[in-house]
Amino acid sequence: MADKLHNAGIALAIFLISLPLAIFVTILLLPLWKWLESTFKIESIGHSGPSEWCYWTSYFIIVSCFCLIWWKKRRTGT
Numbered sequence: 001m002a003d004k005l006h007n008a009g010i011a012l013a014i015f016l017i018s019l020p021l022a023i024f025v026t027i028l029l030l031p032l033w034k035w036l037e038s039t040f041k042i043e044s045i046g047h048s049g050p051s052e053w054c055y056w057t058s059y060f061i062i063v064s065c066f067c068l069i070w071w072k073k074r075r076t077g078t
Helices: 002-028 031-042 053-077
Strands: none
Touching: 002 031, 002 053
């Protein structure tokens, strides 16, 4: 039971830490979003900043990276 609670706490921490990090990364990637919009005509930059899907994409990639690192650490036992 303690192991499951520990894993749930780590998963919650990953999701919460990734939120502000995703916002920061999305803003840093403004040139990428502008390039996507001009090249592929995908609406990614609005009058108030990047579109919502840009934030969710950044969030998903960051959470996936953290989960992959966590999974590898658990698998190797370090």
